[in-house]
Amino acid sequence: MSRGMSNMYTLIIGINKYLDVGSYRTLHGCVTDGQSVVEYLKSRLFVPDGNIHCLYDSAATHAAIISEIEFFGRGNPRRGNGGDPILIYYAGHGGEGLYPSQWGYRQNEKIQVLIPYDCGIRNNVEICAIPDYTIQNLLKNIADRIGHNTTVIFDCCHSASGTRSADPSADSDCAIRGVQYRGRLPSHPIFGHPSSAGRTRGIQVAPSYINGGLKSHVLLAACNAREFARELQKRGVFTTALLDALYKIDLNDMRNLTYRDLLKRIPQLSEQNPQCEGDFQDRFIFQLTQSLRTDPLFFGWVSITGEDLHIKGGQENRINKGDSLAIWRSAEDHTSRAPPVGRVKVATVLGPSDATAQNTLHFQPNAQIFVKVVK
Secondary structure (H helix, E strand, O other), rough: OOOOOOOEEEEEEEEOOOOOOOOOOOOHHHHHHHHHHHEEEEEEHOHHHHEEEEHHHHHHHHHHHHHHHHOOOOOOOOOOOOOOOEEEEEEOOOEEEEEHHHHHHHHHOOEEOOOOOOOEEEEOEEEEEEEEEHHHHHHHHHHHHHHOOOOEEEEEEEEEOOOOOOOOOOOEEEEEEEEOOOOOOOOOOOOOOOHHHHOOOOOOOOOOOOOOOOOOOOOEEOOOOOOEEEEOOOHHHHHHHHHHHHHHOOOOOOOOOEEHHHHHOOOOEOHHHEEOOOOOOEOOOOOOOEEOOOOOOOEEEEEOOOOOOEEEHHHOOOOOOOOOOEOOHHHHHHHOOOOOOEEEEEEEEEEOEEEEEEEOOOOOOOOEEEEEOOO
C-alpha cells in the first residue's frame, strides 16, 4: 500500500439541505464531512481526482445515488477492476419506513432507508426514500461483477424517534441525522425482492440474503439501530472521530490494520456506538487480505466503578474470566516492544463486549489503552 490507493474508486454523498424542508430538517455538517473525507482520500491515500465522485445537496437525488452506485458494477471509467477497493460514503438523513403494503405479511414491519435530496411528492409524482433492500442488491451486484472489496460508511441513523431527541431551539449546534419516513417504498423487483430469502431488515444488521451473508461489503455505521447519529458544531460526530483515527495511521501501517481494529481506535462517543458489520471485519482496510492473527489485540476504553476497571472488549475478543491481560498505553508502545505498564486478571465478562478487572493500575475514566491476552 506504499504507493497509495490510486486504484480506489469512491462515491461521496453529503446532504445538508433537502428539497422538502418541511419534512426533512436541514443539517449542517454533511457536506463538510464529505469534503473532509475527500481531502483525506487525496492527501493521505493519494486517490486520483478522477476516481472520486461527489454528490452534494441538490446533486444527491434518488436517481443520481442509485445510478452512481450502479456504475461501479458496469463498464465505466469509475468501476474499478476485480479486487480494486471501492468506497461509498453517505452523510445525511436516514430513517425508518413501512414495508410496501403489497408484501402483505410485512405490512407492519419497519425497514431502514436513506433519504435522498428530492425525497417527497412533486407535481403528483412521489420520489421515494432508498430502502435497505435496494442498497443491498446494488452492493451485491458490485460484488458479483467486480469483487468483494467494497467499504460502505454511513453517518446517519435510522431510529424513528431520532428527531424528537433534538430541540433545535435549545442547541443549534446539535442535530440528529435521522427522521421518520412516512412515504411509500417501491415494491417492484427491479433491485431484487428479499422475501424469498429470509427475514432481514436494517442496513446495520448483516442481511442473510446477500451472498450468503454480508459478504458483498464491510459497513461502518455511526451508531447501532437504537441510537442516534449526531452532529455537533456543524460536523458529524462519527465522521470526525473516524477521520481523526485514520489520520493517525501511517499508510504503511494500514496494511496490517483491520476494520475491527480501526473501529477500536475511535474514542468513546457520547450516546452513540459506531458499528462494524460484515463477514470481512478482519480484512485489512481497503484490501482483500484477511488477517490471520489469532491473539486478540484491541483497544479498550476504561470506565471506573469503585475499584473495578471496565474494559470495552470481551467475548468478541475471545476474552474469558480468569484471563491475564497485558496492558500498554498505546499501540505504538506495543509495536516498539516497550514493556507493558502492568497486568490485570479478568474478574468478570459482563456481556458480548465488556470485561471487568481490578483497577490496580489506576487508569483514569475514559483512558485509552492497548490490551493483549497473555494467557
